[in-house]
Amino acid sequence: MSWSDHHSRSEKLSGAAEMFSRSGDKLRAYEAYRQAATEEVLAFDALEIGKVRTRGITAVSAVALFYKGQDFSTAEQLAYRLLGTPLPPYAADELRNLLQIIWTTNSAEKAGIKFVSGDVLVSIKGGQVIHGGAPLDLVMHRVEGIQAVLFRTVEMLLEKPFRKRGGPDSDIQSMFKPWLFQAPAGSYQFAVRMQEPEQMQLWVDNRPKLEQVTNAFFKVLKALATDPETELSTLVPNKEYQGAFLNLARSLAPSEKTFERIEVRDASAPAEPLVTLALGSRKGLNDAIRKLRPASPLPEVPEIKISGILRAVHLDQDWLEVSVAGEPPEHLHIIEAGEALDDVVGPMVNRAVIVSVLKRGTKYLYRDIEIAES
Numbered sequence: 001m002s003w004s005d006h007h008s009r010s011e012k013l014s015g016a017a018e019m020f021s022r023s024g025d026k027l028r029a030y031e032a033y034r035q036a037a038t039e040e041v042l043a044f045d046a047l048e049i050g051k052v053r054t055r056g057i058t059a060v061s062a063v064a065l066f067y068k069g070q071d072f073s074t075a076e077q078l079a080y081r082l083l084g085t086p087l088p089p090y091a092a093d094e095l096r097n098l099l100q101i102i103w104t105t106n107s108a109e110k111a112g113i114k115f116v117s118g119d120v121l122v123s124i125k126g127g128q129v130i131h132g133g134a135p136l137d138l139v140m141h142r143v144e145g146i147q148a149v150l151f152r153t154v155e156m157l158l159e160k161p162f163r164k165r166g167g168p169d170s171d172i173q174s175m176f177k178p179w180l181f182q183a184p185a186g187s188y189q190f191a192v193r194m195q196e197p198e199q200m201q202l203w204v205d206n207r208p209k210l211e212q213v214t215n216a217f218f219k220v221l222k223a224l225a226t227d228p229e230t231e232l233s234t235l236v237p238n239k240e241y242q243g244a245f246l247n248l249a250r251s252l253a254p255s256e257k258t259f260e261r262i263e264v265r266d267a268s269a270p271a272e273p274l275v276t277l278a279l280g281s282r283k284g285l286n287d288a289i290r291k292l293r294p295a296s297p298l299p300e301v302p303e304i305k306i307s308g309i310l311r312a313v314h315l316d317q318d319w320l321e322v323s324v325a326g327e328p329p330e331h332l333h334i335i336e337a338g339e340a341l342d343d344v345v346g347p348m349v350n351r352a353v354i355v356s357v358l359k360r361g362t363k364y365l366y367r368d369i370e371i372a373e374s
Contacts, residue, residue, distance in 0.1 A: 003051075006043035007058065010036045014065065021117065022212065033069030037062055041078065049086060056091030063098050064268050068117075072109075076102050097121065097267050101191065104181050114196040115179070118214025121267035122146060124188045126260025134188035138258055141347055141371070145252040146192055146264075147178045148343040152244055153217045154194075162240040165315065165342050176213075191267060214266065221264055221275045224249040228288040243292050247344040250285040251371050253277040282370075289368065294339070296367070301358045303367055306332060310353045310369075313337075313345055320345070320366070322355055337366035345369060 017032035040062035047055050059082040066075035079095045079102070087095075101119050108115065124134055124142060151168045154176055160169070167173060181191040194213055223231040224245060236242050252262055254277070261278040296303075308324040311331065318338045324330045334357055337345075348371055356368040 001042070001046065003043045003046045003054070003058070006039045006046060010039035010043060010061070010065070013039060017068070030069045030071075033065050034071050037065035037069055037071070037074075040065055044082070052086070052088050055086070056088040056094075059085075059087055060091050060094040060098070063095060067098060067102055067105075068268055072102050072106050097189075100182070101267055104191075116176075116194040116196050116213050118193075118217075118269075119267040120146065120150075120192040120214065120217065121265055122190055122192065123263040124259050124261075125263065127254070127258050129188050129259045132188065135258065137351075139188065139190070141351075142252055142262060143180060143190065143192075144347045145248055149220070149245065149248050149252075150178055150192070150194060150213070150217055151176070152241065152248070152343075153220060154213055156236065156238070156241050157213060157216055162238065162244075167343070218264070218266060218272075218275065220245055221249070224285065225275050225277055225281060228284050229291065232288070239292060243289070244341055244344070246285055246289050246292070247341065249277065250282055250289065251344065251347070253281040253285065254279050255282060255370070255372060286370075293367065296358065297365070298358050298360060301360065303356045303358060306334075306355045306357055306364070307372060308332070308353065308355075310345070310348045310351060310355075313340075313349060315340055315342065315345065320355075320369075322353065332364055334364040334366050340366065340369060 013032050013036035017029045017036060020026075020029035020032060040058060044055065044058040044062055047058065049055075063075050063079045063082065066072075066078060076099065079099050083092060083095055105115070122142065124138065128135055128138075151172065154172060155163065155168060158172075160172075163169075177195040179193050179195060181193065219235055220232070223235050228246060228249070232242055232245065236245060254260060254262065261276055264275045264277075266272055306322055306324065308322040310320065311323045312321040314320070315337060319333060319335050320337045320340070322332045322334060324332060334355060348369065352372040354370050354372045355366070358365040358367060
């Protein structure tokens with residue numbers, strides 16, 4: 001049989017596995033993934049050496065399918081074998097990424113820790129980012145942002161009331177713990193996985209939703225990156241959740257020259273396209289945020305932007321304070337900040353920000369805030 005025949009069979013089996021997974025039938029999903037992987041290996045072996053690009057795609061797909069089928073030993077051995085064959089550089093990098101994930105998953109399994117399906121691989125590229133290294137504050141801010149989007153996704157899937165203050169409910173935080181993993185160097189990369197609830201029996205009714213956390217996360221990010229107005233509103237009808245996702249995505253995206261883009265994808269689904277937030281992404285996100293904001297209470301007063309360091313926040317009392325450079329520095333008290341969200345503004349404290357305000361006499365009225373990096 002030809003590559004086309006085996007690959008076609010693999011795609012059908014993989015599609016069936018996705019259906020089983022969405023319905024919560026994990027055992028049948030794993031078996032279908034393993035069968036799909038076996039067909040993909042046969043497809044790879046049927047290829048000529050000269051079919052370099054197809055060999056690369058098929059090799060990575062075969063290993064990823066064994067991994068998704070929970071056959072970690074076969075996935076690892078296959079990755080070693082394929083790395084010893086002629087492959088394009090990108091495919092070898094993908095196989096090393098998968099090996100890293102397989103090793104950490106094996107370690108977690110031995111410790112009795114299970115994860116929700118899907119591996120979030122984040123790459124930060126360009127600017128001050130070098131191969132395998134990046135400024136610590138830049139990385140930490142993106143880790144916090146990815147975690148915030150994941151928690152918001154869980155809350156949305158579970159139809160939780162929209163949260164404006166504080167972190168996720170204690171049950172969400174205790175049940176779903178994001179883990180950070182190292183990833184093979186390539187610019188700067190890290191991987192994030194969501195730990196499965198330790199008491200899964202408490203979540204039986206919602207298990208199909210929970211299995212889709214990572215998938216929903218990628219759909220939300222894709223909408224934010226490609227069409228933050230139309231596609232996002234279709235995917236996320238709730239306007240409060242729309243606003244939260246838009247603000248969190250803006251904080252993830254580059255603003256100046258510290259770095260050029262952030263790429264996010266599912267490491268266990270290498271055929272899926274990247275989600276990219278680049279230097280130009282903020283304009284579309286800002287436009288969408290402005291359209292969601294309440295109408296200006298002073299329509300005749302133009303917005304002004306204040307650049308400074310966010311020094312204090314008390315959203316329950318409706319204010320924040322920004323220190324503006326000068327001799328001595330000027331501390332501006334900005335009121336009516338109650339619409340800001342804790343998980344958006346919290347990570348900005350003691351960082352450079354740009355605050356949009358309306359000035360009424362000596363008072364500054366809050367309209368928007370975003371991180372300023374240079």
